[in-house]
Amino acid sequence: GENVEQHPSTLSVQEGDSAVIKCTYSDSASNYFPWYKQELGKGPQLIIDIRSNVGEKKDQRIAVTLNKTAKHFSLHITETQPEDSAVYFCAAGAGGYQKVTFGTGTKLQVIP
């Protein structure tokens, strides 16, 4: 089955700086890569996703890159704000109605 590794497990940045979270996956059949933000006591909230036919996708301060050859994808958050503080999960799946496999999570702390 799919195995998703995520680094770092914790990340502290100053407000206004950028944050980068990296993930690798094992199953070459995976072609759907969502990123979720989870705040304490809440469900994961989709913030951005990318599919295998796209190398990069951007939505305001958030961008995701995908390197299918190397089987890794990354989340970039620019101009971080205190409200960006949360746990971020990457995930990978085969698309369609297939389940996604989550990474182990990154706890991001943005210091004001």
Next chain:
Amino acid sequence: AAGVIQSPRHLIKEKRETATLKCYPIPRHDTVYWYQQGPGQDPQFLISFYEKMQSDKGSIPDRFSAQQFSDYHSELNMSSLELGDSALYFCASTTRPWADRTDTQYFGPGTRLTVL
């Protein structure tokens, strides 16, 4: 916009008791997924349903069962509860492909199950 609804939000049970968790997907979503998230862990896939049929099965214990009903809501039944079953249980749903060609999973707020 309507979101995934889960009930109850919190549930406290004793060991060996049973519990039923309910999930109401976003309207027009026909696929439901259940995930279990232990403290400090990532969500682990349990089971999914598409058009009321089980579509995939993950690390779901034999003590657990689930089903999807004609109105697409789903219930996760948990019997002979153990201390290790204490976790957050999330339900997610997906849109119909012919209405919106996306397979994005939208998560509910979760049910926090505590087994004493």
